Amino acid sequence: MLAREKLDQVIDRFAVLEARMAAGADADDYVQLAKDYAELQPIVSKARALIQAESELRGIEELIADEATDTEMRALAEAEREEAEARVEALETEVRLLLLPKDAADEMSAILEVRAGTGGDEAALFAGDLFRMYERYAALRGWKVEVLSASEGEMGGYKEIVASITGKGVFARLKFESGVHRVQRVPATESSGRIHTSAATVAVLPEAEDVDVEINDADLRIDYFRASGAGGQHVNKTESAVRITHVPTGAVVAMQDERSQHQNKAKAMKLIRARIYEAERERAQAERAENRKAQVGSGDRSERIRTYNFGQGRVTDHRINLTLYKLPEILAGEALDDVIDPLITDHQAGLLASESA
Incomplete structure (x- = not known):
């Protein structure tokens, strides 16, 4: 059942915000009032509407x-009731x-990290495929992608690539991409036609601002x-590379691309x-x-979340047992929403179940 008390509180709060804004709050207060009002x-x-x-x-x-x-009016009303209930x-x-x-x-932008896992050169090629998938998806949604660092594979692709994806709601759309992505296909270098399995790890982090x-x-x-x-000579002459260690957490980042x-240092x-x-x-x-069991996956980046099978043209997300036979469209970024939307829906269903409990 819907929490009516909570809903009444929201409506009352909204009315108060409307009244305070109409009364002419000062500039500083008005900015916060407008933000709360918009939310x-x-x-x-x-x-x-409800x-x-x-x-x-x-x-x-x-x-x-x-x-x-009368009988005719009652029949019309009964026909309307089912639609009204729905x-x-x-x-x-x-x-x-x-x-x-x-x-x-x-609502934040995100940092995307894609790393080749098991599988050698083929894993690096697959990491490149995944990064291009996210890059195309970002372009379709009007987001900006900036590569922060990249280490290319010997046969192509990436051993590791880190990028900033800037736009409204980036993290909300991409946060369930974190985990191990597995690919099953015949590598271009494989002469016998044997299918190989390799993997790449994706991590999506909210891009935090200074505040x-x-x-x-x-x-x-x-x-x-x-x-x-x-x-060239520039490499040997200047100490342009930077390594930053956050001592309390042990987080370490090295950057030398610029x-x-x-x-x-800024990157x-x-x-x-x-x-x-x-x-x-x-x-x-x-x-x-600890108090809410309903979640989509554990968020553990060591878990296998998705398999891309080229021979069958299918993509399977193991967390929600979703299989789609549109691998080319997904890798092109065009159909990635067909995977992301069910993950978000499942996550919301879990939250609703836990709220009800």
């Missing part, structure tokens, strides 16, 4: 129950979803060193900030999970 507006709009639908249903039921109602049920579910506790990180994570300079150890790899020490700090924020977020979630 509650979708809930209140849907709640009002209240109206319930009122209409009561009217229909009263008409049916009234002995003075509308109320659907609106109740939508309102309950809107009332669920929000993940504060959902989200407070980092004490005294907790950082920053080392500068000469970049390795291609780069020629400027300042640019490398490294962005990644350190994201990892610290995610560690704190996971700790808080683990505490909540």
Whole structure:
């Protein structure tokens, strides 16, 4: 059942916000009031639709129950009742979803990390396929992708690639991608046609801003060193590479892709900030999970979450037993929502079940 008391509190709170904004709050207060108003507006709009639908249903039921109602009118009312009941049920579910506790990180941009796992060169090629899938998906949604660091595989693809994906709600769409992705296919280098299985690991972290994570300079150890790899004389002349260690958590990030020490440090700090924020977020979630069992997966990055079978053209997400025979479209980013949407729906269903319990 819908928590009516909670819904009434939201509607009352919305009315107070409307009154305070209309009364002419000062600039600082108005910004916060407008933010709170915008967050509650979708809930209140849907709640009002629910209240109206319930009122209409009561009217229909009263008409049916009234002995003075003629046979023809009663038949019409009974035909309308089923549709009205379905509308109320659907609106109740939508309102309950809107009332669920929000993940504060959902609206954030994200740091995407893709690493080749078992499988050697083929794993690096698969890591490249996955990264391009996310890159195309981001482009379709109007998000900006910036590669922070990359280590290419000998035959192509990536041993490791880290990128920032900037846009509204990036983390909400990509957070269930964290885990081990497995591929089954015949490698281009395989002459006998044998199917190989290899894997890549994906990690998606909320990209925290300065205001989200407070980092004490005294907790950082920053080392500068000469970049390795291609780069000619520049590599040997300047210590442009940066390694930052966050001593309290042990998080370490090294960055050497840029020629400027300042640019490398800025990128490294962005990644350190994201990892610290995610560690704190996971700790808080683990505490909540002790009281709430319904979750999509454990979020454990060691678990196999998805298999891409090229021979059968299928993609299977093992967490929700979802199989789709549209592998090319998914890898092109065009049909990735067909996997993501059911994961989000399943997650919400778990949250609703736990709320009811």
